[in-house]
Structure formats: structure tokens, C-alpha cells
Amino acid sequence: MKPLRRAETTFSDDTALANITYNDKYVVVYDFSKVDDDVAIKEFTALLKDLQSVGLNTEVRPGYDQSLLVFIQAPRELLGNTVYKSRVKDWLYGITKHHPGGNASSSVSAAFEAEDVLSMHHLVNWRKDLGGAGVTPGFDRWENVTAIFPLHNHRTNHQLLAHLSTRIFLSLEDLDQIRDLWGAKVAFYFAFIQTYFRSLAFPCVAGILAWVLLPKYSLLFAVVIGIWCTVFLEYWKIKELDLALRWNVRGVGALKTNRPQFRYEKEIIDSAGRLRQHFPRWKRILRQSMVIPFVLVSTLVLGILITFVFIIETFISEAYEGSYKFYLEYFPTVLLAIFLPYATNILETTAATMTEYENHRTDDSHEMSLTQKIFILNSVTNYLPIFLTAFLYVPFGGQLIDLLEDFIDRTLGGKRWSDISFKTDPERLRNEVIALTLTGQVSSAVEELVFPWLKMQAKQWWRDRQAAQAHRRGVSGYQTSADDPSEAHFLRRTRKQALRPIYNVQDDIAEMVIQFGYLALFSPVWPLIPIGFFINNWFELRSDFLKICIEYQRPAPSRSDGIGPWVASLESLTWLGSISSAAIVHLFGSHKYIGHYMGLSTWASLPITILISEHIFMGFRAAVRFALAKIGSEQTRKESAESYARRRKYLDELEANADKPSRLDVTERERRKSVRINAADLFWTRQAEEGTSERTGISIIKLAKGAQAEAKADGQDNKKSKDL
């Protein structure tokens, strides 16, 4: 048996368990507070039986309140074999190109921690017929299992965070390390934010130059940012593919198993003799189409709310003349920036329910559908205020306020608001964007890092207090105080982790995509936006890393071959940007447009500007795609060279193992002449003797050339005789 890898140093506060390995451990949290002890004992016994039936070792300790922590450890052979089988499956599904060798009882060491942890997850979570214990938290039989999670590897977390904090840009090896720790799916988020962060350097420089040199709402700057967005996206797609090949996860979606929540209508046996759980496609498409009214209604509701905030603001800025007016003027905008995340939250819950109703077969497809809904909602909540400001409030604000005044006059009667004289303020748009992006960054940092941390501290303080009280009352025989001193620290840590929520990488990607959207859609409004983003993202990457370490359970190291449908979202934003930026420059900029020369008003010529801008964008995108497709991906080339070498080797072996098909031998030649003589074959026997074809051909050439010479001579003779 191979020795397990162990950490070499010992933490002073954690002597007993410092050298623990993390790759072969998992924790199941069983909460029996909602059931009687009879039921609890039955469920718990079944849980242990299921886990042990797979071959896992268990250690049970009390958790907080009425919960049990079931520590799970896999014997080296079992885990090694599971990893091996997973690799064979990868090979069978074409995800890796090399068969790992060995047979069904082979046991291999994982190449990195996350590979082991993923196999641990499968052992605990997968259905029994797939070789797992089938423990699915919160579902069906395991309704009272609140969580299954791997233990955080504090030492590696700490080292990696320290390392990341000293670097400006991450190297490929740094990303590899994140993949080794948390798996490809989470690592792809860090790869994305890293690529995006690095690419942001360009718009930062361009932004400073534009701020110094160019007029406000500059066309040139909008074009530069549009180009950057397009190139960045195409570059990321190549990068994503490169990483997927580097991490051997290309096409990994193909081997995802059914979600346990998937409800099928009937089971059918398909042509491959496999039992398939069938849910009609048209039904799912129909259910998915519900998203359209949902989006429309959300947009309407949010639109009304935002307009309401605008009205308050206008009254403050126009009617209010007291102190702090400057600060109060920004108050509604700040209010909006704080209030919007909550609105998003509510709608996201609705979206989750809808996605559940859509009944997807795999987790991937479920997540993809949810992700896209969330993206649409996030877009609405984030960008709608700016769109309203740019295309409604600033140009038509005056008329709207007049209407409102009339309305108030009529309802409140008599009282005139003659002191409100609204004037259109183009600075309004700029302030709006600055406020939303900057306060957005700050509030999201607070929301992500500070709030949850405070919440968790409070929760834990409450539990500790409860436990202490219970202990004081002398009723608790199972609480922390009873822990073995050598385990106490380890158990306290695990109990804390058990309380934490599950990390969802999609939320973090969504945040970046929304940020990218501000840039793509509203870049001409304020050219310095990218600088704020650039600084923010350096911290964002590190704080997200820290967040996972200290606020979430260690994520199960799922694999994926990229950031999935977010690429499509980024593409839509870039596209929309070609429309939105053009419209903003058209309305607010000081340029002359094609429409002007046709004698059209600003508004009437807007569609022309949009039409031109959008088509230039699409043409440029096609050109970039064409060029980048030609240049291609380094990793793809490497892979194709490898598979060529493999093929070459195979063909060489094939050649070596067999005798060359020789030239027509004498027997064959004789047969050709004698045996197969029939009408059809007669033709092919005439020149069977070696050299006959050659002699025939040569004689024809000579004859022909001779005839030609003769004819020529004849002609000359004729000519001569004529001449004479």
C-alpha cells in the first residue's frame, strides 16, 4: 500500500490533527431535530448501512444542536479503484485520449487532491447502481441530511491565498493549483476573472487617454471598447478550450448522471438496450417558454419601481433647497443600488422554482437554464435604470415632469409647484453610471464578504451560547464539552464548516458578466469606468478565494469544460453594446451623424446610426472569428500533433506486422493471361507481358510524330507546288 501524502508541518493550535489528509475524507451532516428519535435512529442506521455497504469507513461525532457529523474515510484501495474507474470512463467517453491501462481492480493514485475528492463525492453521492451510497442531501429519503461536503484543506488554502496575494497576474500554474484544490469548475471562474482582469489593462489605458484627449461621449472611445469586447471574448473562447484540454475536461458534460430530482413520465428501452427515463422534450420546451412572460413581468415591475425612485429624486433635486442637498441628491440612486440586490434575490428565487418545474435531466442542464434566467434578471435590475436615464429621463424628463405636475395639481388641487422648473441634465447619466458601478462594487463586496461573515459569527455565537446554556443546565451529554481534547479543535472546525452554505460559482461569474456588461453597454458615458473595475477585480479574485475558504463549505470539485452558457451571455452583451453605445454617442455626443446630412432630426436618424453600428460590429466580429480560427489554439494543435503521432505509430506497427503487398507476381500474371480469358477481360490481357504497354505507346508516339512530319512536309510540298 502506498503511503498517504501528509502535510509536513504541524500547526501549534491543532497538534493532533494537523497531519490529516483531505483527499480521502468526506462529511455527512445528519439533522434529527425535526423527527422523533425512532425515526432518527432508523434513518441514521440506514445512512450508516448505505455508506458502509460501499466500503467506506465511518466515525460519528455530535454536531451543533440536534445533529450528527458522520465522518467518512475511504480505504486507499477503494478510492484508488474509484479514481481508476473514473479515468476509464473519461477514456470511454473520449474526454481523455489515453487508456489508463490495468483492469477493473486496478487502484491508482490521484494526480491531484481534487481528483480524489471528486471520487469521494461520487462514492457518497452517486446512485447505488453507479457504485455510490446514494446520499443526496435534502432529497427524498435523505431529507434530514443537511449537507455532504469535503473538509477544507486549511494549510493549502492558506498557502495558496498567501501566494496569490503577492502576485499581480496569475500564471497557468497558479490556476492549476486552484484546479488541484477545488476542481475544474471553480478553477474556470478564476481563470475567467484572471483573463478578464489582465485584458482590462487595455481599456484602462484607453480610458485615461480618452478622458484627457477626447470630448465627452466620444465615438472613438466607444468604437475602441467595442473592438476590445469582441477580441477579448474570442480570445477567452480559445483560452477556455486550451484550459479544458490542459485539464482533461473537454466534453466532460457527456458523462453527467441524472439529477435525483428529475421526474420522468415513463421508462423506455432505447435501441442500445438501455433503460431510459423519458420526459417529453416538447413538454420541457413548453415549460421553458414560461420564461418569456416571467421576464416581461419582472421588467415591468422593476421598471415601475425604478421610475418611482427617479420621481423621488427629481423632487429632492428640484423642490428641496435645504442643507445636504448635494448628498441627498444622490440618496435615491444609492438607495437603488442597495435596494436592487434584494429585488434580484426575490426574482432569483422565483427563477429557481421555475427551473425546478422545467424538470431537467442533468444538473448541468438545470444549472444552465437557471444561470440564463439569473443573467436576464441581473441584466434588467442592473442596466434598466441606466437605460431609463439615458433614453427616457434625460431626453423626455421635462415633459414627464410637466405631466406629473399636472397630475398632482389635479389630485391635490390648487397648490402650484411653480418653483419646480425641470431642466434636462446630461450629467445625470454620467452620475447614474458612476453611482451604480461604484456603489455596486462596494455593496457587492459588503454583501459577499462582510454580511455573511457577520451572519455566520452571529449564528455560531448563538449556537455556542445555546450549548453553553444547555451545559449549564446539565442536560447535555453530547455537546462540545464532551469532545475528546485531542479532537476538540478539529471537531469545532468541522462543526463550523457544517453550518456554512454551499458555494455556487455561478453567482461569482454572474457578477463579472454584469460588470463586463457595464463596460460593453455604457462605455462612452464615463471612460474611467475600466480603472475602477481593474482595481476592483484584483481584490475580487483574492477576496473570492478567501470567501470560499472562510465562508463556504469546501465545494465538491465538479468538473466542467468552461464557464458554459455565460459565454453566450457575454456575446449578447457585446452585441447589445454595439446598439447601446451607438445610441448613447448619437444622443449625447457632439458628433455629426449620417442622419443630419439627410435633414433628419436626432431621433429620426437614431435607427440609421444603430443599423450601421450593429452591422459594422457583426462584420468585425466575423472577421475576428475568421482570423482567430485560422491562428487557432496552441493546445488544440498540440493535441492534434499527439493524436497524429499515435496514429502514425499504429500504422507503422500495422506495416511492420504484415508482409508488403508485392507487385503482381508471375502466377498472377499467368492467371491474367490464361484463366480469366472472356469477352470482358480480353482487353486487359493484351499487354500483360512486361514491356508491351511501353513498346505499344512508344510506337504510337513515333507513328504520330512521323505522320505529323509527313503531313507538314506534304503541306509544304502543296504550298510549294501552289507557289510555283
Next chain:
Amino acid sequence: MKPLRRAETTFSDDTALANITYNDKYVVVYDFSKVDDDVAIKEFTALLKDLQSVGLNTEVRPGYDQSLLVFIQAPRELLGNTVYKSRVKDWLYGITKHHPGGNASSSVSAAFEAEDVLSMHHLVNWRKDLGGAGVTPGFDRWENVTAIFPLHNHRTNHQLLAHLSTRIFLSLEDLDQIRDLWGAKVAFYFAFIQTYFRSLAFPCVAGILAWVLLPKYSLLFAVVIGIWCTVFLEYWKIKELDLALRWNVRGVGALKTNRPQFRYEKEIIDSAGRLRQHFPRWKRILRQSMVIPFVLVSTLVLGILITFVFIIETFISEAYEGSYKFYLEYFPTVLLAIFLPYATNILETTAATMTEYENHRTDDSHEMSLTQKIFILNSVTNYLPIFLTAFLYVPFGGQLIDLLEDFIDRTLGGKRWSDISFKTDPERLRNEVIALTLTGQVSSAVEELVFPWLKMQAKQWWRDRQAAQAHRRGVSGYQTSADDPSEAHFLRRTRKQALRPIYNVQDDIAEMVIQFGYLALFSPVWPLIPIGFFINNWFELRSDFLKICIEYQRPAPSRSDGIGPWVASLESLTWLGSISSAAIVHLFGSHKYIGHYMGLSTWASLPITILISEHIFMGFRAAVRFALAKIGSEQTRKESAESYARRRKYLDELEANADKPSRLDVTERERRKSVRINAADLFWTRQAEEGTSERTGISIIKLAKGAQAEAKADGQDNKKSKDL
């Protein structure tokens, strides 16, 4: 040795060679008219040597004029082995999923004629290091080899044509037969025209209804055709994939060899140790970018020519009052329809030269680049006249004519053309489209079928006459008259085939794509267009089949996995159609548009209409793609089921061959307790005995529940004591 397949019946006019097999024969035409007999003999000897060195049998006969026909036949073993190797290569490159079995000297029978013929082609044409004789017509050493081609299988051609003529729609089996005869690339064209023809039934019905019920330039009809175009295209993409899987050609592009015309700058050895001929990518991209000025100049030149024709027409229709005015009025349009193919021809030659200059590595890539240029040129020549009519001539014709009159007045002086009073004629557009599409169909039929046939007949008559004259003069010892009577008919036939041009399937696809374009771009102009197309295409399919049989050399049965870049062309046309149709309906129709309600003029509101139409189209297309992707391809599902079955089998074998990884056995359990005792592992040994975990958990549950009950009782006691 297996007996060769032979035709069973005998044609009365071709008794001796009726039973010939076609799968193992090839013909090389060597023309020595341009060289001396010394050179000719040297080249010819080298040719024979190269062919024989591969193991091919040869028979030499005189051709027309100063040329030789080298008949090539492959021994069964050699051909069978070549086919076998080709199948192994397919498997290695992932084109087929099953290894064919056997070893390097295996010999297999082809599944269909074209498979053998393709291997024959490779034996004759491929480079020597790839196992061929390296004979490349018209290139380098083989400059005087004018053609290499397989012999037409007259009997099968005849049977298949007769069969096709009795059917309205082709079945999959019919397409299989075409594939069996001429290979996948040509068969894909027939599959496309067949699918397109069948799908046209819908616009035909819609067109009749629109003609009867709807107003002219109907919005509804334009929308219906837009939807049809989109759905048809997405359907074809699935169909194409289905056929590629059915014919085992999916991804066949990967194993294409270098073009002999490819000029590399240096040879490099890549990471797989393979010698690669390198030509810098940026250089090719740069050269390809030359296409932009080329397209601009062609468009300009053609635009000027077309405008010129328009002016003649206007003068005829306005100033001319003599007899036949009605017919003369159409004269310029007809002139244009006849003249345009020739203009196209010249530009296509330029495009071919440019593509040659781009120096593509593979024939596929070369063909793709050329194809796309030709498509653009064809689009310009075909659609520009209609665009000019719709958006320039009809709306602004009056002004243009006025300008022209002024110009003529000033240059010719005094003479007033006061009798010319131009009136805008919206019928003009309709007539233009009808004339161009209908005369286009007829003229292309004449151009494709009648002209070449006449040309060929003339050419042959001339050669026969020459030969007869030479014979009369008694100078020819090598001409037809000297043929062995049993071979005479066969040789005459082959000589004719040697004179024929090479068939290029891209021309025929281009024709269909252009036709589709008329529908996509100008459908609202005349709703009956699809009916003409429907009728034409029934004949087109059969006449194209006939054309290949009687006017072209039998095509080398290349493989491809679809109609390639034409799909992108069709997509562009559908897209453009969403703009063009909208504009036509907007300008000529009698509907009210959004712009009207904004108080904008027809022209000022045109961009709004286009903007809306285009985005509706893109949204609809996205929806169709989404839905069809969900429903997916039947063949793809079948394939995935097959590969699942294969994987399942493999995994089952793996399971069966090895002993199950058992549950933790006693030894392991003992080891867990004793050997690995150290600080880190201590934790995991505590509950190593079976049942300990369970007992521990149960006791915790009981304790906790007990404590809870106690606390509750306490609480009630406290409450009671308070109450008291």
C-alpha cells in the same frame, strides 16, 4: 480470389465489353502534341513506370490526335488492400467507429463501387510516399497528362436515371445509390436539391394563397417565406449531419492530403516529429483580404453596366413608339439575363487566379475559398439589378431621367426631348424579377445542357473529320480505323469521355443557392416565384444527373461531409432576406408602418422597419435553433446509443475480468486499528470495530432527544412554577 461482380446483361452494340467492371479501372490521358517525340517517349515511359511501380496493370491505346489512352487496372489484392487501408485510416481519424479488423496485408471487397473507385483514384493520384503513383494532371512533371478519370458505368447510369425519372421525391435509398456511383460529395448535392425541392412545396402553396387572397407586396407572405427559409436551413443542417453519419463521412476533411500546387516556404518538424510544409498563416490571411477590393471593384463595374442597360431600356420604353414596343421593352432585361452569365464567367476566372495565389494547403480549403468568392460574384450579378430597380430606379427614376435629359441637352445642345415624360412604374420591379428568374432558369438550362452538348458534338465531329482526312491521305497508322473491332466501340466511347471536361459540383450547388436567394430576398415581389422554382428543380435534378452522365468525365468519387461553406452562404442570404423583404414591403406595400405613426416619411422610417424586421428574424432563428437542437438528429441519437452500447460492453467486460473490490476485509480493519496509529490517524480508528459508529450515533440521538424532552419538561415546570 473472389469473383468480380459483373453486369448480367449484354448490350447489343457493345458485345465485347458489356461485362466490364468499372470499380477497378482508371484512364490516364497523355497528350504529346506539344512536345518532341524524344521528350514524349521519356515522359510516357516514366508515366508507365510510376504506374506499374505501384502494382497497376496497364493497357495503352491511341487517343484522338496526338494522345495516348493509358488504361489502368488494379489487381484485386492491391485494390482490396488499398480499400482496407483507407478504412483503417478512417477509423484512426475517428470517421468510422469500428476497427475493420485484419492486418496490413488484408484485402476487403468494397461496400459499393465508389469506394473502390476512390481507392483507384488514390493509387493513381496520391504522392508516392502515401502509396500512389503521383500522377497529377497538368501539374509539374505531368504537364502533358490532360486527365485522369474513371470510366462511366453506362449501365448503372442508365438504370438510375430511368428510375429517378419515374419518381417525384427521392428516397434515402436513391441517394445511397448516387453515393455508391459517384461518391459522397456529388451525392450531397443531390441530397440538397432533393431536400430543397421537397421543402419548396410549402412556399408554392403559400404563394398561390397569397396571390389569390393577399394584396401585392404582402407583409404576411414575406414573413411566411422568412420563416420557411429559416426552418428549411436548420432542417437541412440536421439532414446533412444525418447523411454524413449514414455515409460514414463525418469529419472526413481531417484526412485530406496536401494539394500538389501548394507552395511552402520552409519545412519544419513539429512536436509529433512529423515533417510539415509551412506557409505562414498571416500571409494567407493577408492574401485572402485582397478579396475585399476585388468584390468592391466587381460590384462597381457590374453596377455601371447594369445601369447602362437600364438607360437603354428607359429610352426604348419612353422615346420609342414604333411597332413591337411591348417586346422591345423587355429586350434590355433579356439582354441582361443573357449577358450576365458571361460577366460572371470572367470574374470567376479572376477569382480562381486569386484563390490560386492564396496558396491553400488542401484541396478542400482551396475549393472553400473559391466557392465563397464565386458565391459573392454570383450574388452581385444576380441580385444587383433587382436591388437597383427596387431601391434606385423605381423610387428615384424620375429624378435620374431628368438629370440625364439635362445632360443630353447640354451636350447635344438645342434638341429637346420634351416627349419623354418618365413615370415611376412599380410594375417594373415585378417584371424585372420575373424576367430574371424565369429567363435565368431557361438560359442556365441551355447553357448547362444544350451548349456543352453542341460544343462537344462539334469538337468530336471535327476530330473525326480530321482523322478521316488523315486516313484518306494514308498517313495515319494509329488512328481509330486501326482499332481491334472487338474493342472499337469501347475505345470510341473512352475517347469521347477523354475529351469531356471535369465535373465541378460547386457550380450546380451555386445555382441552387442563387435560386434560394431570389426567394429569400425578393419573395414579396411576386408570390408565384416558388412554383417556377419547384417545377424547374424537378427537371434540374434529373438533367444534372444526365449532364454528368453524358457531358462530363465520371467524377472521382471524393468524399465530404456536406455542402460545406454553402450553408453559411444560405444563412447570409436568409439574413439579408430579412432586411431586403422588409424594405420591399415597406416601400411598395400598402401597409402602415411604425414610422408613419411617428410622423416620419416613408424613407425616414425605413431604417426602423429594417431594424425591427432584422431583430425579429434573429430572435426567431435563435428560437428555431434552440428547439431543433433539443429535438436533435435521429442519426446522432442512434450513433450515441451505439457508442453507449460499446462502452457498456467494455465496462461489463472490465467488471467480469476482475474480482470485485470487496468491502473492507478483516486484515485491512486490523491494520486500520494497529499499524497506522499516529496522531493524524487516531481519529479514524476509534470506531473501526463494526457497529461502533452506529451505536455511538444512536446514543447521541437518544441523549439529545432526552435532553430536549428534559428541557421541555423543565420549561413547562418553570412555566408552571411561574403560573403558580
